[in-house]
Amino acid sequence: MNKQKLFAAVIILLLLSSNAFFVYSLLKAQEELSENKAAMEDSRSKEPILEFTFLFIEKVLKAEGEVDFDTRLDLENKVRNLEDAEILGQWNRFVNADNEIEAQAEVKNLLGMLLEKGK
DSSP: OHHHHHHHHHHHHHHHHHHHHHHHHHHHHHHHHHHHHHHHHHHHHHHHHHHHHHHHIIIIITOSSOOOHHHHHHHHHHHHHTOOHHHHHHHHHHHTOSSHHHHHHHHHHHHHHHHHHHO
16 A cells, blocks of 8 residues: 555656646747747838838849839838838938939948848
8 A cells, every 4th residue: 555655656746747847848839939929020020121122222223224203103102111210211311312422322321221120
């Protein structure tokens, strides 16, 4: 009878310790899941900035001639849809540049800002 009680106590102790291990594993997994969700959400929030950057490069920097009105309007709408005051301000400095040299400096600033915010 004494051996049975000892055996039962050992089994109960093993079961309790395994339960504690699984609870710990569950909590760690939930923590990792939460961190991954936050990282994914951060990544998703940067997608529009990267999409705008690629569009800007394709339509403006790689353009052979002057950028047409529809393209400028599309870019203007997309930059406003980013809802980022800094990027919009830099965009306005670029489009309102007085001369080509100033525009080149502002486009460098714009690209730098886009890449910084998109990473």
